[in-house]
Amino acid sequence: MTEVATFAMSDQLLVVIDPVARRADGESVRIAKDVLSAGAATKVCLPDGPDEFARALARRGSRRPVVVGDDRALMRAVSLLHRQRELAECVLSVVPVGGALSLAGSLGVPTGAVAAARAVLDGVERRLDLLVDDSDGVVLGALRIPPLRDPAAPAVATAVAPGAGRPWLRTCQSLVRTLVPARVTSSAVPGPSRLRVEVDGATLVDLDQPVEGVSVMPGTAGVAEVEVRPVSVGAEASPLRAVGRTVTVSGAHFRYRADAAVSGPVRTRTWTVREGAWGLTVPASP
Structure with a gap:
């Protein structure tokens, strides 16, 4: 991350106030x-939804965009x-308002409305790395692949309550249980994933080694830090770590959390x- 030039007070700003922020904390919006x-x-600009939000940004002209909203708005x-292929030339500012503000805070933006607004006026531009996937999705902070939901999880039998005080009813229930299988309900619980994780073309973990999770975090000097947590057998297994510019995950259909958004299922995805x-x-x- 590199800090560059400060901004002139004469800059013209396009302030786009996310509707969720207006509903969640109108007072902080007013202060900002x-x-x-x-x-x-x-x-x-007070867009009423995602389409108007997009149009406001697209029509900003020479104005510097300022987003007032939570992590999802950022x-x-x-x-x-x-x-729009305009990210590299555009310096974005954000005043965090709403419920989820941890991403903005982790990127160095104050989470108080006054401090964040003052940083917009007299702060500096910080250049940040970005993870871009092969479907043109982006990750600003953390990427995580959690354990899969195991469709083969053991079923839980639903027992028939005994007929208290009624011997004849208990006899009938016992006969029914011998003739009709107990009703079962599926109890889906997280299970290990079988994934191939490759970093810059080298395999970090393959399909024959089940894993409990995968995380990809921004590193330094244009690389990502990758951590794979294998399923432990007996003693706790040590995480597998690597750094690189390209990360490919493939295997069974999996979902992944990019910042605050969940995507998938997919069979393979590459992030650069x-x-x-x-x-x-x-x-x-x-």
Whole structure:
């Protein structure tokens, strides 16, 4: 991550206020809007949904975009700019408002409305890496593949309650149990995944070794840090780790969590690190 030039107070801002933020915390939205309007020329957009959100970003012109919203609003903005092939040249700012703010905080953005709005006005641009997959999806922070749901999990028998105080009923129930199998309900529980994980073409784990989970995190100098947790037998198994620019996961159909969004199921997916692919405004170093 590299910090570059600061911003001029004369910058024109396009402030896009996510509808979820307006409903969740209208007071923080008002405070952010007041601070931004006092420090720069602003145009405020109040989209009612994802389509209007996308149109507002697409029509920003020379204005610097500022998203007021939670982690999902930030992810939506980055994804839209990436698909428009405008992410590299656009410096994005965010004022975190709403329920889920951990992603913005982990990227260096203050989670308080006043501090975040002031960082928009007099902060610096930080260049950040991006994980891009082979379906043009993006990951800003963490990628995780959890254990699969095991369709072959043991079934739980539903017992027939005995007829208390009624010997004749207990006799009938006993006869029924010998003739009719007990009703069962499926108890789907997480089970191990069988996946092949390759980092820069080298196999880190193959299909013959079940794993409890896979995580991919941003590293340094344009690489990702990959961790695979094998299923332990007896003593706890040590995680398998590697770093690289390209990560391919394949095997049985699996789902994955990219930041706050769950995608899949897919049989294979490749993620590639793009170094310094996007710019985010953060507070200037003291």
